[in-house]
Amino acid sequence: MPDPLRDDIRLLGxxxxxxxxxxxxQDLLDDVERLRELTIxxxxxxxxxxxxxxxxxxxxxxxxxxxxxxxxxFTCYFxxxxxxxxxxRVRVLRQRETEAGAAVDESLPHAFTQLAxxxxxxxxxxxxxxxxxxxxxxxxxxEARRRAVSGAVRRISNLLAERDTMRPGGTSLVENxxxxxxxxxxxxxxxxxxxxxxxxxxxVKTAMGVFDATLFNTFPEVYRRLDDWLxxxxxxxxxxxxxxxxxxxxxxxxxxxxxxxxxxxxxxxxATLAAEHALTALEEAxxxxxxxxxxxxxxxxxxxxxxxxxxxxRQLSExxxxxxxxxxxxxxxxxxxxxxxxxxxxxRRRDADLAYRRPEELEAELRVVxxxxxxxxxxxxxxGDLQKLVWQxxxxxxHLAEIEVRQHSQVHAAALDEIAEKGxxxxxxxxxxxxxxxxxALGAVQRRFGERAARxxxxxxxxxxxxxxxxxxxAELAFEDAEDIPVIDAIPLFETFADLEASVDILExxxxxxxxxxxxxxxxxxxxxxxxxxxxxxxxxxxAATLALHSAxxxxxxxxxxHDITLTLFHGRGGALGRGGGPAxxxxxxxxxxxxxxxxxxxxxxxxxxxxxxxxxxxxxxIEQVAAATLLASAPSTEKRNAATAERFAxxxxxxxxxxxxxxxxxVKSEGFPQWFAQVTPLEExxxxxxxxxxxxxxxxxxxxxxxxxxxxxxxxSQARINLAGWFGLxxxxxxxxxxxxxxxxxxxxYREWPLFATLLDNVEMSLAKTDERIAAQYLALGDRDxxxxxxxxxLRLTREWVLRVTGNEWPLANRRxxxxxxxxxxxxxxxxxxxxxxxxxxxxxxxxxxxVTAESGKWVDGGxxxxxxxxxxxxxxxxxxxxxxxx
Numbered sequence: 001m002p003d004p005l006r007d008d009i010r011l012l013g014x015x016x017x018x019x020x021x022x023x024x025x026q027d028l029l030d031d032v033e034r035l036r037e038l039t040i041x042x043x044x045x046x047x048x049x050x051x052x053x054x055x056x057x058x059x060x061x062x063x064x065x066x067x068x069x070x071x072x073x074f075t076c077y078f079x080x081x082x083x084x085x086x087x088x089r090v091r092v093l094r095q096r097e098t099e100a101g102a103a104v105d106e107s108l109p110h111a112f113t114q115l116a117x118x119x120x121x122x123x124x125x126x127x128x129x130x131x132x133x134x135x136x137x138x139x140x141x142x143e144a145r146r147r148a149v150s151g152a153v154r155r156i157s158n159l160l161a162e163r164d165t166m167r168p169g170g171t172s173l174v175e176n177x178x179x180x181x182x183x184x185x186x187x188x189x190x191x192x193x194x195x196x197x198x199x200x201x202x203x204v205k206t207a208m209g210v211f212d213a214t215l216f217n218t219f220p221e222v223y224r225r226l227d228d229w230l231x232x233x234x235x236x237x238x239x240x241x242x243x244x245x246x247x248x249x250x251x252x253x254x255x256x257x258x259x260x261x262x263x264x265x266x267x268x269x270x271a272t273l274a275a276e277h278a279l280t281a282l283e284e285a286x287x288x289x290x291x292x293x294x295x296x297x298x299x300x301x302x303x304x305x306x307x308x309x310x311x312x313x314r315q316l317s318e319x320x321x322x323x324x325x326x327x328x329x330x331x332x333x334x335x336x337x338x339x340x341x342x343x344x345x346x347x348r349r350r351d352a353d354l355a356y357r358r359p360e361e362l363e364a365e366l367r368v369v370x371x372x373x374x375x376x377x378x379x380x381x382x383x384g385d386l387q388k389l390v391w392q393x394x395x396x397x398x399h400l401a402e403i404e405v406r407q408h409s410q411v412h413a414a415a416l417d418e419i420a421e422k423g424x425x426x427x428x429x430x431x432x433x434x435x436x437x438x439x440x441a442l443g444a445v446q447r448r449f450g451e452r453a454a455r456x457x458x459x460x461x462x463x464x465x466x467x468x469x470x471x472x473x474x475a476e477l478a479f480e481d482a483e484d485i486p487v488i489d490a491i492p493l494f495e496t497f498a499d500l501e502a503s504v505d506i507l508e509x510x511x512x513x514x515x516x517x518x519x520x521x522x523x524x525x526x527x528x529x530x531x532x533x534x535x536x537x538x539x540x541x542x543x544a545a546t547l548a549l550h551s552a553x554x555x556x557x558x559x560x561x562x563h564d565i566t567l568t569l570f571h572g573r574g575g576a577l578g579r580g581g582g583p584a585x586x587x588x589x590x591x592x593x594x595x596x597x598x599x600x601x602x603x604x605x606x607x608x609x610x611x612x613x614x615x616x617x618x619x620x621x622x623i624e625q626v627a628a629a630t631l632l633a634s635a636p637s638t639e640k641r642n643a644a645t646a647e648r649f650a651x652x653x654x655x656x657x658x659x660x661x662x663x664x665x666x667x668v669k670s671e672g673f674p675q676w677f678a679q680v681t682p683l684e685e686x687x688x689x690x691x692x693x694x695x696x697x698x699x700x701x702x703x704x705x706x707x708x709x710x711x712x713x714x715x716x717x718s719q720a721r722i723n724l725a726g727w728f729g730l731x732x733x734x735x736x737x738x739x740x741x742x743x744x745x746x747x748x749x750x751y752r753e754w755p756l757f758a759t760l761l762d763n764v765e766m767s768l769a770k771t772d773e774r775i776a777a778q779y780l781a782l783g784d785r786d787x788x789x790x791x792x793x794x795x796l797r798l799t800r801e802w803v804l805r806v807t808g809n810e811w812p813l814a815n816r817r818x819x820x821x822x823x824x825x826x827x828x829x830x831x832x833x834x835x836x837x838x839x840x841x842x843x844x845x846x847x848x849x850x851x852x853v854t855a856e857s858g859k860w861v862d863g864g865x866x867x868x869x870x871x872x873x874x875x876x877x878x879x880x881x882x883x884x885x886x887x888x
Contacts, residue, residue: 001821005088008160012080012184015177016073019185024069031066032073034058039828039835042774052774052831059835064868067836068875074833075879076188078826079149082882083157085822090617091164106585108222109229111628115635127598127634129243132568133627134601136249136404137210137609139203146194147206150610152187154213156180157615192878193689193871200261203252204270208277210613211248211400216281218619219246220391222627225620237379240387244394246623248401249456250274251603255406256438257460264437271403271445271453278400279348282362283341285392289385290324290337295378302332303372309365313339317354336369337386347398358450359397366390399453403445405438406458406493409467416470424477439478443486451487458530458570462492463499465509472515489519491570495532497540500552503529504559511563520565528601529556530570534710541664541729546760547657554592554646561594569595571602584622586762588629590755593643596633600626607881645754652737652750652757659736660729667728667791674704680783681716682841683708685873718770719880720779721834724792726767730760731798734806747806761803762816768800769812769823770884775834782838782845830883837876843869 001009020029035058042051062070096104104110116124159180166172198206227242228235253270256262302310310332314321320342321335328335344362346354356362366389373382415435418428424436445454459467471490479485492510494503507529510516520527531552537545553569560567573584588600604612613619632638646653667673678684705713717724738744750757773796780789800812813820844866 001825002088004091005084008084008088009081012084012156012160012180013077015181015184016076016080016188018181019188020073023185023188028066028069028073031058031062032070035070035832035835036829039831043828043831049774055832056778056835056838059832059839062836064865064872067839068872071833071836071872071875071879072188072192074829075192075875075882076184077829078879078882079153079187080156080184081826082885083153084160086611086615086618087157087160090161090615093617093621106625106628108226108624108628108631111631112226112230115631118636125241127631130598131245131627131631132599132601133246133623133630134249134568134570134599135246135604136251136570136601137207137401138251138255138603138605139200139207139253146190146192147209148190149187149192150614152183152190154614156183156187159183193874200253200259200266201269201273204250204273207250207252207401207609208273210609211277212281214613214616214619215248216285216392216396218613218616218623219244219395220388221616222246222620222623223391224388225624236383238383239374240383244391245627246395248396249404249601250401251404251406254403254454257406257408257411263434264441267403267405267438267441267454268444271399271449274400274403275398275449275453276348278396278398279344282389282392282396282398283344283348285389286337286341286344289389290328290334290341292385293334293337293381294328294331295333295373295376295381297330297332300333300373300376300378300381302336303368303375305368306332306336306372309368310336310339313343317342320354333369333373333381337366340365340369356398359393363390363393366393397450397452399445399449402452402456403454404456404458405442405454406460407435407438408460409462409470411435412459412467412470412474415474419477435474436478439475439486439488442475442488443479443484446486455487455489456491456528457488458491458493460493461495461499462506463502465506465513468492468510469513469515472513487522489523489528490516491528491530493530493532493572494552495535495572497536497545497548500531500536500548503552504555507556507559524566525564526566526568527560528568528570530572532572534572534714537725538705538708538710538713540661542726542764543660543730543733543760544657544664546756547653550590550592550646550756553595557592557595567595567597568599568601571600573602583625585625585629586755586759588626588633589638590642590759591633592646593639594634596630598630598634600630600633607885611885641753642755645750646756649746649750649754649757652746655737656730656733659733663729663732663795667788667795668705670788672785673788674708676783676785676788677716679845680779680781680789681720681722682837682873682877683712683716685841685844685870686712686715686719686877688870689874689877718884719837719877721770721772721775721830721880722779722792722796723767723771727764727799728792728795730764731795731800731802734802735798738802738805744805748808751806761807764799764803765807765809765812766819766823768796768803769820770827771796772827772831772834773797775831775838778835778838779841782841826883830880833876833879833883837873837880840869840873840876844873 017029020032035055038051038055038058042049042055059067059070112124112128115127119127159176163173163176166176223240223242223244227240230241231238250270253262253267310321313336321339324335324338324342328338340362343354343356343365347356347362349355366386370382370386370390373379373386411431412435415432418432419426422428428436442454442457457471459471462468468490471488475485475488476482492503492506494500494506499506507527531549533545533549536548539545540548556569557567559565571587573587584600584602588596611618612622714725717726734747738747751761752758773793776796777789777793780792783789804810804812807815809815811820813823
């Protein structure tokens with residue numbers, strides 16, 4: 001571990017120890033330290049089994065109150081370790097940029113240089129001008145950490161950063177340590193579990209917090225850094241070359257598939273709340289720009305266009321311009337921008353006389369000021385903070401993020417059937433009226449904030465072209481006047497293995513729909529297709545799903561080329577590996593030829609949002625890495641390599657697909673598997689965790705995997721330290737293919753040369769690194785199916801053995817030194833929480849669990865302790881999530 005990071009963790013760990021001693025006495029700290037020492041010894045020594053048994057005995061002897069305190073202590077430790085690691089990453093990124101300049105590895109300048117060498121600078125600039133990265137924020141419930149805890153984490157992180165700028169000695173470090181202790185004490189005393197499930201608007205507010213804290217300023221800073229590099233010596237005094245390429249989307253408040261809490265009214269409110277944040281940020285930014293433009297008219301005279309703009313502003317409001325002029329004597333550019341800021345405020349307040357109708361009007365007025373400055377010989381003022389404001393207007397508009405609606409195809413079908421029977425004005429069910437109201441909400445959002453604010457409509461489980469036609473038909477039925485129908489792009493979402501296989505046939509048939517033809521004519525023949533990672537993985541297993549998704553992308557890209565369509569593939573990737581997670585930039589570079597073409601869109605969910613966008617430096621690095629990969633994905637060398645290796649190793653893919661799928665089905669299609677899965681993991685209890693507004697299941701019980709959403713499927717296996725959703729079936733598939741030295745050598749060559757296979761195995765290594773066979777066996781023992789438990793453990797050992805054989809590593813992540821070491825250092829601490837969780841699960845699974853159990857007897861007695869055991873279990877869920885740093 002790097003010394004600065006080690007010092008930070010020691011400091012924070014020591015301060016946590018002080019807090020524990022003050023709050024719970026020396027006995028509490030001793031219990032925590034004893035459990036910590038035993039799990040460390042169990043993880044890294046020859047007598048690990050004995051130490052693990054001692055740790056389990058220690059945990060079994062804790063009274064419930066002490067067990068809860070210990071669980072909270074380890075959870076606090078993980079929050080502190082996480083923030084220390086995040087801050088150290090920021091520290092390293094800043095140092096690297098200082099030493100290497102702009103063109104560091106995986107940066108946009110680095111990617112542009114490589115692309116220009118292959119296609120020429122002019123063509124590289126053209127591709128750069130068409131670059132698009134569209135992250136879509138979702139409210140999928142995988143962030144187990146409360147907002148209150150997140151706030152404490154951010155404050156502690158800021159205090160940690162503050163120490164780097166302080167000199168040793170004196171009172172400043174003492175005061176910093178006092179404030180750290182106060183914040184850690186607050187974190188310890190804050191309940192890690194929410195009192196109630198968040199509402200949809202609570203989830204919107206959480207996303208808005210990230211916008212306010214980082215995104216509003218980070219996006220233009222990324223553009224600025226690229227522009228500075230492209231312009232070199234002319235940076236700051238020449239018109240920018242970089243244009244906005246990051247555009248936010250949001251499912252929060254729009255995704256109603258399986259979430260009855262998302263209504264048409266909620267969608268309107270979510271759009272209004274986002275616009276409020278966007279307009280507030282733009283107004284304040286415009287005022288800051290205006291205050292700095294103290295350029296006297298004698299040296300920087302206004303252009304005739306600026307004078308004309310000022311007259312128009314005076315006609316709109318004498319009061320507004322008089323106030324701006326009063327604080328800007330002989331400073332016409334300052335006065336104009338301050339008046340523009342006033343108009344932005346009027347737009348926020350919905351003052352019709354002064355408000356801008358569209359963000360393009362605001363941008364046009366800012367351009368007048370900018371051009372006037374250039375004409376007057378002040379380009380640095382024109383292309384400095386004023387240009388940043390222009391970029392912010394172009395990026396966020398008045399809507400901040402496009403709200404995307406998602407609904408299940410069967411809901412549309414049922415609504416159309418009911419309308420056909422009763423008529424659109426008949427006595428319709430609440431659900432059908434809600435479907436129609438959704439389209440009316442879209443119309444209202446578009447009328448107020450523009451077409452960019454809400455245009456995309458995703459159809460879950462698209463299995464026929466009629467499922468897309470239904471969206472357009474329902475939109476027509478929702479309005480009396482055809483002119484009121486909003487602009488809509490119906491986007492198919494292919495989720496299951498069968499749907500992925502049929503995707504091109506469905507798209508081909510959809511081209512015949514008149515509504516689709518009209519949209520193609522209006523939007524420049526642009527089509528978006530969404531691919532579901534999670535349900536396909538739950539359907540056929542992670543290996544077969546990865547290969548099926550890659551094949552579907554290749555075929556869809558070829559279909560688009562045949563029809564002269566500009567294609568954007570929308571990747572429904574989650575944070576966890578079982579849901580398509582892993583480094584997004586590496587995934588982009590492994591895509592089939594022409595499936596990216598400078599456009600990449602993906603979902604960002606749960607804990608991933610804060611991890612990738614919570615800190616400005618990390619957010620900028622993430623955006624650059626993904627954008628750089630998106631630019632390079634269509635480089636001739638990348639496309640040639642991906643095409644050639646996919647063809648060369650096609651027989652490997654075919655074998656892995658068939659073998660892994662058969663092995664996966666042998667497990668999940670076993671009689672009673674869903675019920676056994678619920679026994680050996682905290683599936684039911686995770687459903688009680690108030691971490692999201694969306695229900696975890698489609699029904700009251702889990703009698704089939706079809707009843708279960710993908711997030712709890714992945715979340716539960718992760719909590720049980722098995723991570724089955726990320727690797728099951730791969731070991732068998734590798735063994736069956738590698739039945740000779742020549743075949744093993746072929747697998748090793750595939751890992752070196754085939755990006756898709758390398759990404760798959762690297763992600764599986766990450767998943768395996770976070771498993772623990774000894775802990776997993778304790779969870780599996782909670783069930784009554786030794787055959788299924790043995791199948792899981794056998795496949796775990798087989799997968800680990802064969803992945804290491806192919807990659808050549810001695811242990812998982814051995815070739816990723818920093819990450820591998822971090823996982824190793826965390827694992828014993830996660831083990832401590834897992835032992836507490838197993839104890840709680842065992843109590844809850846015991847016959848008579850409706851009563852309670854005492855630590856002394858281990859038997860259920862009348863005492864009403866079930867809620868306490870559930871509370872302990874949920875505490876450990878939070879802690880394990882923090883320790884593993886991914887959930888669902």
